[in-house]
Amino acid sequence: MAELTLDAVTKVFQEGDGSEVVAVDDVNIDIGDGEFLVLVGPSGCGKSTTLRMIAGLETISSGEIRLGGSRLNEKQPAERDIAMVFQSYALYPHMTVRQNMSFGLEESTDLDDDTIRETVTDAATTMGIENLLDRKPGELSGGQQQRVALGRAIVRDPEVFLMDEPLSNLDAKLRAGMRTEIQRLQEDLDVTTVYVTHDQTEAMTMGDRIAVLDDGELMQVGSPLELYHRPANQFVAGFIGDPSMNFFDVSHEGGTLVGDGFEYPLSSDVASDLGETTDCVLGVRPEDVSLVESATDAHDFRTTVEVVEPMGNENNVYLSFGDEPSDEEPDQRFVATVGGLRRVERDSTVVARIPEDSVHLFDAATGDALHNRVLEEDVETQATIN
Amino acid sequence: MRNPLSIIRRRWSDSDDVRTDGGTAAERTPFLQRESVRSAPFWLPPFLLVALFVYGAILWNIVLSLTDFTGLGEPDYTNLDFENYVVAFTGGTPSWSDLSVEPIWNSLGNTVALMVGFTVFCLVLGLLLAILVDQEIRFENTFRTVYLLPMSLSFVVTAKFWLYMYNVETGLVNIVITSLGFGPVEIVQNPDLKLAAVAFALVWQFSGYAMIVYLAGLRAIPTSHFEAARVDGASTYRLYRRVVLPQLRTATVSALVVLTVFALKAFDFLFSMYSGYQPGPSADILATRMVREAYANSNWAYGSAIAVVLFVMALFIVAPYIYSQYRRGAL
Known part of the structure; x- marks a missing residue:
């Protein structure tokens, strides 16, 4: 079971002059199996840091992150069985789409080449990019790169998807389309997903639940309508709704x-x-x-x-x-x-x-x-x- | 090299103005109004200077290598042949001398060995240094400067400096070797170690340069690529091997070309180290051989032939690079 638990998670950055900055302050969230949780908040609120701690790209200063009951804190990113979609897509420019999508499988599993080939082709078909497999990222449009980045994540069939503002580089029209698509994909795959955005519209439309962060502190967790109609405080009331x-x-x-x-x-x-x-x-x-x-x-x-x-x-x-x-x-x-x-x-x-x-x-x-x-x-x- | 070539190409690209269908008289721009003609005061003087002193000199050198010019006097251009090249590669007694002449294989071999050894070690060391300096270490700028500083020294200074370092009694290298229990070793005059000693000193001088080139390349790779690869499960070694190194191809090629050309020019280093152009057969490179033939033996034509061989080698290194840059539109 892929329940993700953030238990009193705190991140403190040491500044060069010895002072400390608390980026994430005592955050508690339980994310159910197959749930789509959106982390939302203004710039610098600690939402990306939280996501990166789940991914293992940042150390956890205190508190605990558990996946299916087992502690993740000391595990390397590779051992966490998660896949992440980056804001900049982070596609390797020297590899073709197929190589990009195969990379994770080659590095983290013992699958043989034929199985990898098949899995990648399947995932590419799901994303509608099977005709792009031999191209390099530089030859793709922004929307296509986005699909490849998503395909690279789903091909690994991870326990958890992490998405760091994946739609912010797309134009408004495409963004609305991809929003629905990611939502549908997540529902089909039924994989626990943590999605970071600063866009409250994305948060409202996509999430099963939304967690609002401000200045490193968790303001409220709840369903979109709950947050809209029953905000816990003035910040949430002002942040949600346009x-x-x-x-x-x-x-x-x-x-x-x-x-x-x-x-x-x-x-x-x-x-x-x-x-x-x-x-x-x-x-x-x-x-x-x-x-x-x-x-x-x-x-x-x-x-x-x-x-x-x-x-x-x-x-x-x-x-x-x-x-x-x-x-x-x-x-x-x-x-x-x-x-x-x-x-x-x-x-x-x-x-x-x-x-x-x-x-x-x-x-x-x-x-x-x-x-x-x-x-x-x-x-x-x-x-x-x- | 870049400047004269780009000038020439710019001249060529102007020919695009000429229409293949010949155009009509009314459409043709008057000769004096053409952009290429009107900008002539700016491009023509450097173009002529480069044409004369670079390409003219190269051409003259090639012609000279076909003569039998030796000793004092004037070269005789009436009787051109490839005898010098035949002699250079097969040895024997040329028509312009009573003595037999050594072929250049030995110095050619040394040149290639120095070039390859020096370049490879420089690149590997530079890459390792760059990866280390890229780890967000403290005093990064200091380290960068420390590693790069030797490059600002002239060959003469490096050579004299390493002459001290290699000194059999007082040199630091020998002190270290002795303390490790291998006894003092004659390095600079030792036929087995000479070339390696030269290459080592050159690596010391230029690995900082390779580091800077690689560091720039590493910095150009977005952090998210490193992170994505880690999330994908790649170990540090696999990450560098599969994600980072392939993206450093351009950096490698640029550093490779510059370093190889430096290795070809190592003449001044050897000249300073051995106080002349007699480093002995085990460290003799084409450049020292060329100068020795020309200026010690007054075999001008033969020296020119060796120079042409050196020129062709340099061309083989630089030309593919310039061509690839040109195809990528970087020039």
């Missing part, structure tokens, strides 16, 4: 949130979630903000349209509180996503409704989530069963 969740700095004064230019009354249920906390952050996703005809509710606000970004299927409308367009940069700007057919004029005054059901509240000091949005039942179950 456009990002809107955040307002507010203070809680007796059941009402007082922000810069607006007041937001809370029901007693929500207010009780806040407890004693006074400094908090109000979060709401752009698609939950709706533009209505007139202000009828305490959660409706008169706003001015600053910018409209038409996306075709939808418009991203940038709003600021108040009904007078001004030349000054507004203190508080937020985004609402509305249907693409709806016309919204710049500088016009609209009423934005921020429904209480959809707000998230975070502790301003720690960033921890104090209250998450109310979910309809089916979404709720989906978000929790995963």
Whole structure:
């Protein structure tokens, strides 16, 4: 069984001047057999370092990595039964595609030449590159090289696939196609996969589960929907979703949130979630903000349209509180996503409704989530069963 | 070599302007307006100088090798033959001398031995040094400089320096040999060791150069190739053997050409080491033989013939390299 366990894994780099940098700080993740886990986070968050520790390309400062119950820490990369796809593909330029794909089998197994030949041809057929086998990497397009790199990994039939931002060198169209393909491939092969990306769209669409890292620390692990609807903290809430969740700095004064230019009354249920906390952050996703005809509710606000970004299927409308367009940069700007057919004029005054059901509240000091949005039942179950 | 050749080729490539169908009168650029003509002030002077002093001199030398020119006086160009080459390879008494002349086989053999031995050892040592220096060691720059420094010395300095090192009583090499229990050994004048001693000193001087070339080659290989190979299960030896070395082919070829040409030119080293061009038969190379024939024996034509043999050898080494560079579009 290929369950991969990261147990309190920490990586400390020694700087030249003797100081220490903690790249990965006490990360605990259990990755089930055949699961597709996406490690996501901004640049420098330690996700690649984590992956490289699993691969054995970096030593583990403390903690333990186990594969199927056996400790990996001291094992050489060759002994770990893993295959890795690199961001730059790392195809050997002097070898043909066939030689590139055979290399791992020749080095790590005792298979005879005929078996290797057959296995490589099979894997190449799976990847649709059987007609490229005699070419050298330099003669291939980016997408073809990507396929070869994947083929080189699957041909070894490893316990674990590690992928380090494998799609970041492709153009947008190709990337979307390969995304689906990798996903399908992983499902067919049913091999435990750890996939590193900084792209939250890739994380959302591909992963069975997502682990969000920031500054070396694990922020949250969960299914895509769980992370989207039930973020553990403000970082996860802001990182997952595009456009990002809107955040307002507010203070809680007796059941009402007082922000810069607006007041937001809370029901007693929500207010009780806040407890004693006074400094908090109000979060709401752009698609939950709706533009209505007139202000009828305490959660409706008169706003001015600053910018409209038409996306075709939808418009991203940038709003600021108040009904007078001004030349000054507004203190508080937020985004609402509305249907693409709806016309919204710049500088016009609209009423934005921020429904209480959809707000998230975070502790301003720690960033921890104090209250998450109310979910309809089916979404709720989906978000929790995963 | 690169400069004059590229000039010539540029001249040739201009002929691409000429249309095979002859074009029409109206389309033809006036002679004085052509780019090649208008840029003549820039390319013509160096072109003529190189043509005269490099290729002219080579041609003249070839012609001279076909005469019977010896001693004082003027060469006689009326009676050209290949006698000198026949003598050079078979020996015998040439028409221009009463004495029989030694063939060049001995010095040719020494030249090839020095060339091959020196180049191979230099490359191997340079590669090993480069791999070691590439291991993210401390004081990398210092090591690099230390290894490269001997190359900045002139042959004269290296020769005199190694003369001290090899000295039978006070030389460091002999002190080491003695301390290992093999007794002091005469090296510089020992017919069995001479050529090896020369090659060793040259390796000392030039392995740093091979190291730099290889280091540049190693640095050009992405780290991910090393990592991919390790994940693929290759041992360190197999990794270098199968992934790294094949990618160092260009570096090897460049270093090989430069080092071989250096070995062919080892004349000044031998000249300084043996204070003249009489290193004795066991260390005699074509260059010393050539100078000896020309300047000690005044057999000018015969010396020229040896020079041509040396030139052809150099051509055989350099030409494939330049051709491959040209095909890859590097020139």
